[in-house]
Amino acid sequence: MSVHSAEDSKKTGKRNFNDQFESPDFYAIDDLLTEEHKLVRASIRDFVKKEITPNIEDWCQKAHFPYGIVRKFGDVGAFGPTIPVEYGGGGMDYISYGLIMQEIERGDSGMRSTASVQGSLVMYPIYKFGSEEQRKKYLPKLASGEWLGCFGLTEPNHGSNPGGMLTNFRDMGDHYLLNGAKMWISNSPKADVAVVWAKNEEGRIHGLIVERGMEGFSTPETHGKWSLRASTTGELVFDNVKVPKENLLPNKSGLGAPLMCLDSARYGISWGALGAAMDCYDAARRYSLERIQFDKPIGSFQLVQKKLAEMLTEITKAQLVCWRLGKLMDEGKATTAQISLAKRNSVAIALDIAREARQIHGGMGITGEYPMMRHMMNLESVLTYEGTHDIHLLILGHEITGIPAFK
Structure with missing residues (x-):
C-alpha cells in the first residue's frame, strides 16, 4: 500500500488510498521477464490497486473476509494460473504464477493465502492426482471462483x-x-x-x-x-x-502427494512474501523523503539510509532467488530443498524489512495509515504455515548432510 497522508486524513476524516506503489528493480530483473510476464504483473497490480488496497485496512480492522473477492480473483485469473486452459486455468508458466502471488501479497498476505490455497492446494492436486471426471467437474468452477x-x-x-x-x-x-x-x-x-x-x-x-x-x-x-x-x-x-x-483422488497416494502440493504453494509464498517486503520498503522510502525532523528529511540521516540500503539489498537477492527458482520450476528441476530455501529466505527478509520500515515510520507505523504493522502480523503466520521457519532449515540441513534431524 502507498504511504497515506496523515495531514489529509486529519483534515477530511478519511484515509488517502492513492496507491502509488513502485516496485524496486535495482538489478534490472525486468530484463529477465517476457512481455507476457510483465502484462500479467501489470494486470494483477492494477487489480490489487483497485480492489484490495482501498479496502484492506478496514477488512483487517474488522476481521472481515470479503467473500465477493473470490469471484473477482477468478475473473482476473488468479486461481490456478498454471492449470491448463481446458480446465479453466491460465496455462501460464511458474514465473507468471510467482508474479501473481507477489502482487497479491503486496496487497495483503491473507488475500494471497486465499488465492494460493485455491490454486496450489486444491486445484493442483485435483489436476495432478485426480481422474478426468474430477478435473472436469471441479476445476472450471474453482478457476472461475464459483466455488471456493x-x-x-x-x-x-x-x-x-x-x-x-x-x-x-x-x-x-x-x-x-x-x-x-x-x-x-x-x-x-x-x-x-x-x-x-x-x-x-x-x-x-x-x-x-x-x-x-x-x-x-x-x-x-x-x-x-x-x-x-x-x-x-x-x-x-x-x-x-x-x-x-x-x-478419491486415484493417481497418487502416500505422504508425498500432499507434500507435492505444499511444494507448489511454498513456491508461491517465496514470491508472495517478497511482495510484502517490497510494499514495506516502498512505503519507508517514500516516508523517509517526506518526514521532516531537525529541519530536513529523515532520509538524509545515515541510520535511515542504512536501513533502506539493507532492505533493497535483501529484496534484490530474494528477487534473483525467486526468478531462478521459477526457471527451475518451469524446467521441472526444482527440488523440495530449493523451494524450502526460497520460502524461508523470503519470509525472513520480509519480516525484518517490515520491522525496520515500521521503525522508520516511528509512531505512525503502528497505525492503519501505513501497511507495515499489518504485513508484520500477517508474516508471522506465513513464517509458520506450510513448513515453519525451523522445519525448512532442517530440510536444508538434511539436504546438506544427508541426515534427517527431525526423525
Missing part, C-alpha cells in the same frame, strides 16, 4: 509431522466413511469443497474430495486471530461422513 476450496492436512496434534495424522476413512462397500478433524485451514468456513488427506485401513494416506453439504461435515470458524485477519480460517470436522468412492 480448502486443503485439509494439518491436525490439532499433527502440524510439522503430518504423517502422524489420525483422520481416517474406511471402505464401506459403496462409499467411504470419513472421521477426524483438521485445524488451521484457510478458506474452510466458506469452502464449497475440501481436498482432505486421510489414512485408509492399512494406514496409507489418500486424498479425498469432500463437498459442502455432506452429512457430518462441518467447518467451524477460528476467531480471535491477530494475523491474516482478512482471510477466513477454520477447522474441518468429519463425523461419519459418507464420501462417494468416485471422490
Whole structure:
C-alpha cells in the first residue's frame, strides 16, 4: 500500500488510498521477464490497486473476509494460473504464477493465502492426482471462483509431522466413511469443497474430495486471530461422513502427494512474501523523503539510509532467488530443498524489512495509515504455515548432510 497522508486524513476524516506503489528493480530483473510476464504483473497490480488496497485496512480492522473477492480473483485469473486452459486455468508458466502471488501479497498476505490455497492446494492436486471426471467437474468452477476450496492436512496434534495424522476413512462397500478433524485451514468456513488427506485401513494416506453439504461435515470458524485477519480460517470436522468412492483422488497416494502440493504453494509464498517486503520498503522510502525532523528529511540521516540500503539489498537477492527458482520450476528441476530455501529466505527478509520500515515510520507505523504493522502480523503466520521457519532449515540441513534431524 502507498504511504497515506496523515495531514489529509486529519483534515477530511478519511484515509488517502492513492496507491502509488513502485516496485524496486535495482538489478534490472525486468530484463529477465517476457512481455507476457510483465502484462500479467501489470494486470494483477492494477487489480490489487483497485480492489484490495482501498479496502484492506478496514477488512483487517474488522476481521472481515470479503467473500465477493473470490469471484473477482477468478475473473482476473488468479486461481490456478498454471492449470491448463481446458480446465479453466491460465496455462501460464511458474514465473507468471510467482508474479501473481507477489502482487497479491503486496496487497495483503491473507488475500494471497486465499488465492494460493485455491490454486496450489486444491486445484493442483485435483489436476495432478485426480481422474478426468474430477478435473472436469471441479476445476472450471474453482478457476472461475464459483466455488471456493480448502486443503485439509494439518491436525490439532499433527502440524510439522503430518504423517502422524489420525483422520481416517474406511471402505464401506459403496462409499467411504470419513472421521477426524483438521485445524488451521484457510478458506474452510466458506469452502464449497475440501481436498482432505486421510489414512485408509492399512494406514496409507489418500486424498479425498469432500463437498459442502455432506452429512457430518462441518467447518467451524477460528476467531480471535491477530494475523491474516482478512482471510477466513477454520477447522474441518468429519463425523461419519459418507464420501462417494468416485471422490478419491486415484493417481497418487502416500505422504508425498500432499507434500507435492505444499511444494507448489511454498513456491508461491517465496514470491508472495517478497511482495510484502517490497510494499514495506516502498512505503519507508517514500516516508523517509517526506518526514521532516531537525529541519530536513529523515532520509538524509545515515541510520535511515542504512536501513533502506539493507532492505533493497535483501529484496534484490530474494528477487534473483525467486526468478531462478521459477526457471527451475518451469524446467521441472526444482527440488523440495530449493523451494524450502526460497520460502524461508523470503519470509525472513520480509519480516525484518517490515520491522525496520515500521521503525522508520516511528509512531505512525503502528497505525492503519501505513501497511507495515499489518504485513508484520500477517508474516508471522506465513513464517509458520506450510513448513515453519525451523522445519525448512532442517530440510536444508538434511539436504546438506544427508541426515534427517527431525526423525
